Amino acid sequence: MDCFSVTLNVVVFLKYRRLYDLRHDNDWKQKDVSEKLHISQRAYSYYETGERSIPPEILCALADIYDVSVDYLLGRTDDKGKKDKKEQDK
Numbered sequence: 001m002d003c004f005s006v007t008l009n010v011v012v013f014l015k016y017r018r019l020y021d022l023r024h025d026n027d028w029k030q031k032d033v034s035e036k037l038h039i040s041q042r043a044y045s046y047y048e049t050g051e052r053s054i055p056p057e058i059l060c061a062l063a064d065i066y067d068v069s070v071d072y073l074l075g076r077t078d079d080k081g082k083k084d085k086k087e088q089d090k
Helices: 003-015 017-025 030-037 041-049 056-066 085-089
Strands: none
Touching: 017 030, 017 041, 030 041, 030 056
């Protein structure tokens, strides 16, 4: 394995690090989250590690499960909180 492969694996793992961290904060296993999403544990693992892109409907479901915003999951903000529609319109 060359340096590029090692670096790429680390970057891929960190792509959705927040999913990993949120799952561990809740003391859940990948199987627990996958059951909530009605997908296989392997599919969830691919999403968490960044090996597969997360479909929008799964991303929204994950945000609901963890009670965070999609932007937080994607690393676009460090603010975990969701804003309800009324707050967004202000």
